[in-house]
Amino acid sequence: MYLKTLSLYNFRKFAEREDSSPGLTVHFNKNLNLIVGENDSGKTAIIDAIRYLLGSLSDDYEKITMEDFYCINKDEFAKSFIIEGIFTDLNEKEAGIFLEWLSFDADNEYQLRVILKAERKTNENGKEYIDKKILAGEVNCELRLNSQARDLLKTTYLKPLRDANSELKPGFRSRLVNILKAHPIFQSGESNELVQVMKEANTKIEKFFQKEYTKGHSLIKDIENVLSDFYDNTDLKKSKAKFNVSKNDLTSILRRLSLNTEEINLGLGNQNLLFIATEMLLLNRVC
Structure with missing residues (x-):
């Protein structure tokens, strides 16, 4: 039809x-x-x-x-x-x-x-x-x-090509998220592996910022010490903080991703082709 x-x-x-x-x-x-x-x-x-x-x-x-x-x-x-x-x-x-x-x-x-x-x-x-x-x-x-x-x-x-560069950037409105989520690799349960990778990455990042650069001081402790001045003793738990790259759900992880070629300083024309390639994933899924 x-x-x-x-x-x-x-x-x-x-x-x-x-x-x-x-x-x-x-x-x-x-x-x-x-x-x-x-x-x-x-x-x-x-x-x-x-x-x-x-x-x-x-x-x-x-x-x-x-x-x-x-x-x-x-x-x-x-x-x-x-x-x-x-x-x-x-x-x-x-x-x-x-x-x-x-x-x-x-x-x-x-x-x-x-x-x-x-x-x-x-x-x-x-x-x-x-x-x-x-x-x-x-x-x-x-x-x-x-x-x-x-x-x-x-x-x-395919959106107007003048917008292609922004469509591949990370963010809440990233079109790349919808394109990737529609791919068979995430329809078949393989997303669990990516989620596990992010959990491990977040754990390592959190430990890195907990390292003491001098006795009794780490970057995260320094931040928490400043935060604690804003709360009374009953609310000190609100001053606890930690670094991570993303939440550990698939959508949040994909929103952090950007897509680029291995070459640097490429023009808009190459970005357009990269964007078209990702959009074609959706078409191939149907065909």
Whole structure:
């Protein structure tokens, strides 16, 4: 199966037309597709619409914002938008998986229609929020697409290459974490070995800083002595401290990792290739 058409209704710069037809409909080829256009012509909107509709294998959180709604004028935005994708060329196995959401095209062939509907609403406290629904099925007969079915539609998304360098750095929002956690080595229980390595490393680091450089003094004791001045006698246990590299759970360990080549002072182009290589791990996992 492949995504045959993508239609946008009131999504970003593509307003729904007066006859209720989409502001933009993109027709895709079965294999390779290239999107070419001038700046601000809507190329990014097409890519982001696919991401919002299908999600990504690395499970990035895609937050819908006010700027995703068509701007009617400077201070007024559309109340809702719809992204619609039509999948075609389903084989029998795929048709069986999506059976309850299937319909038929003009040639009486299977097709899967998936839509994302985002609507601006106001709660009881008067605060506006965005209600997001992923549905599938024929027009006016849509049903919610369950999480298992949605997982089968997820895509591999390569972020803009200008961001590649930051994506491989350690941190709470590191994309490298999601890529690595999806790899079979961590799906098969091998993570226990990495966790054990980190436990041993933390133990050695802790002992290193406990070494006395003069009698009765170590670096960690010096820190604790200063801390103890901030607490009374009943709270002295709060002044206890220790050094470690990471907590001993897999996610915390992976958040500390960065990925670099063995060469130094490489340009952005090489960093881009390294980033693409890691992203391809996700695609290979599916294939």
